Amino acid sequence: MTLRKIGFYGHVQQYHNLKAEIDAALQEVLESGTFVLGPKGKQFERELAVYLNMKEAVGVNSGTDALWLAFLAMGIGPGDEVITTSNTFFATAEAIWIVGATPVFVDIDPATCNLDPNLVEAAITPRTKAIVPVHLYGQCAQMREIARVAKAHKLLVVEDCAQALGARGDDFAIGEVSDAVATSFIIQKNLGCFGDGGALATNDPELASRIRKLGNHGSPKRSHHSIGYNSRLDEIHAAVLSVKLKQLDRWGDQRRALAEQYDEGLKGTSLTLPTALPGYRHIYHLYVVETPERDALQAYLQERGVTTLTHYPIAIHQQEGYPWGRGARISGSLKHTEKSAAQVLSLPMYPELTAEAAQVTIEAIRAWDKSRR
Ligand SMILES: Cc1ncc(COP(=O)(O)O)c(C=O)c1O
Numbered sequence: 001m002t003l004r005k006i007g008f009y010g011h012v013q014q015y016h017n018l019k020a021e022i023d024a025a026l027q028e029v030l031e032s033g034t035f036v037l038g039p040k041g042k043q044f045e046r047e048l049a050v051y052l053n054m055k056e057a058v059g060v061n062s063g064t065d066a067l068w069l070a071f072l073a074m075g076i077g078p079g080d081e082v083i084t085t086s087n088t089f090f091a092t093a094e095a096i097w098i099v100g101a102t103p104v105f106v107d108i109d110p111a112t113c114n115l116d117p118n119l120v121e122a123a124i125t126p127r128t129k130a131i132v133p134v135h136l137y138g139q140c141a142q143m144r145e146i147a148r149v150a151k152a153h154k155l156l157v158v159e160d161c162a163q164a165l166g167a168r169g170d171d172f173a174i175g176e177v178s179d180a181v182a183t184s185f186i187i188q189k190n191l192g193c194f195g196d197g198g199a200l201a202t203n204d205p206e207l208a209s210r211i212r213k214l215g216n217h218g219s220p221k222r223s224h225h226s227i228g229y230n231s232r233l234d235e236i237h238a239a240v241l242s243v244k245l246k247q248l249d250r251w252g253d254q255r256r257a258l259a260e261q262y263d264e265g266l267k268g269t270s271l272t273l274p275t276a277l278p279g280y281r282h283i284y285h286l287y288v289v290e291t292p293e294r295d296a297l298q299a300y301l302q303e304r305g306v307t308t309l310t311h312y313p314i315a316i317h318q319q320e321g322y323p324w325g326r327g328a329r330i331s332g333s334l335k336h337t338e339k340s341a342a343q344v345l346s347l348p349m350y351p352e353l354t355a356e357a358a359q360v361t362i363e364a365i366r367a368w369d370k371s372r373r
Contacts, residue, residue: 004360008307010352011187017352018243025239035235037216044238045199047245054175054201056208059233060215063162063184063198067095069231070158070180070200071130073210076101080129081329084160085115086315087337088134092160093316093328101129102327105317110336111275113137113288113344117145123331124149130156135164135174137311138190138255138285139276143169147177158182162198163285165191166252170279175201185233185241190255190285191248193237252283254351258358259284262347265362269369272343286311290343293372298345300368306361308345315341 015022029040041059048057060066076082078100084092086105096103106123109116115133131150133141143159150157161167161174162184168174175181183189185197202208213220218228233241259274259282266273272290276282288311291297298308315337316322317330347361 004357005305006307006348006353006357006361008309008346008348008350009188010350011192013352014244014350018247021243022240025243026236029235029239032235036232038235040235040238040242041233044233044242044245047242048199049201051245051248052175052181052201053173054181055203056205057199057201058208058211058215059238060198060200060211061231061233062196063160063182063186063189064091064095065215065229065231066182066184066198066200067091067132067158067160068098069211069214069229070182070202070207071095071099071101073207073214074130074156074158074179076129076156079127081125081127082130082132083120083123083128083155083331084132085134085136085337086317086330086334087113087312087340088136088160088316089162089312090316090319091162092132092134096132097323097326102127102329103316104128104329104331105334105337106331107334107336108340109142110340112139112141112277113340114139114141115146116336117142117149119332120146120149121153124153124155128153128155130158132158132160134160134162135167137274137282137288138164138167139274139280139282140164140167140169140172140174142277143172143177156180162189164283165189166248166281167283168281170277175203179204180207185237190251190283191241191244193240195234195237197233197237197241199233251351252281255284255349256282258349258353258355259287261355261358262287262362265359266365269366270372271365271369284349286346287349288344288346290340291345292343294343294345297365297368301361301364304364306348306364308347310344311346313341313344
């Protein structure tokens with residue numbers, strides 16, 4: 001019997017599906033001789049701003065840079081606290097540490113795995129400057145509630161949207177009730193380039209121009225500098241992203257259809273399935289199930305050719321050496337974060353995944369589940 005392999009990513013297939021258009025876009029950049037700060041970057045920034053219905057988008061080197069350059073541009077630094085979640089990719093908190101500020105971790109809502117908005121207020125001190133909700137796994141955090149607390153306490157809000165470009169809340173869009181939106185274009189993301197890339201979107205043109213300047217050696221125009229950094233979205237990446245952005249909503253719909261198939265197929269098993277909030281457009285960057293026997297299930301699936309991953313099995317505050325001599329604070333307990341970290345398993349989820357392959361995964365999980373009873 002030949003083992004059917006089901007991988008975790010579909011981006012090579014995605015390239016094949018768009019090959020003619022992507023190759024033409026790359027060729028155009030190569031022939032232009034302009035590789036940074038050129039027309040493709042400008043065009044993509046405009047397209048992204050239109051897509052998000054926001055005033056400006058600034059292309060940078062990575063999602064991490066989008067976050068920390070935003071903090072820097074907002075004047076967040078040493079002595080300031082930033083409220084966020086420990087149940088996220090490391091970069092969310094790393095960006096806070098990079099600018100010298102102190103992350104303050106609050107627990108998640110165990111249903112969505114996103115920051116619990118009801119716990120934010122208790123974490124606020126006179127030093128709090130901002131809240132950074134993460135739209136984990138492709139579902140928006142509860143931004144209305146977070147924005148309400150932020151407004152009452154005059155705090156900034158930066159959305160970490162690395163995993164959720166294309167998602168929506170029930171009665172809010174990404175960027176509608178915050179100060180800025182940071183996103184990542186590393187290939188694993190729903191909109192991915194061929195290397196590192198990121199962007200910061202905002203409705204504040206002044207903030208956008210500060211970030212643009214910071215990301216270009218503090219240079220508003222040629223030969224004029226103040227201290228900044230080198231963080232720009234390359235032309236090659238911008239050209240590819242322009243091609244792919246047109247597909248993003250269709251890809252989101254395909255992910256949602258696969259999620260529905262998993263939901264249906266795994267109903268009645270011992271696994272905890274993802275919760276999509278009513279009215280939210282969850283775009284399933286990841287389809288994450290939970291089980292106390294996560295490692296056993298992962299090994300079982302791997303033996304049957306199904307690759308799964310864990311996002312994130314070690315919460316930030318659980319990392320070895322935390323907090324590396326820097327400031328950090330935990331508000332209340334992080335018991336839901338820790339429980340989730342010990343149980344999460346991400347199933348294959350990408351637009352190029354066939355319904356047939358998803359079915360193979362479902363059946364393997366059902367067989368495992370039955371064998372455990
Ligand atoms: C939630 C989250 N925040 C930030 C980042 C950082 O993005 P990048 O890898 O582009 O620096 C990522 C992804 O890598 C992420 O998943």
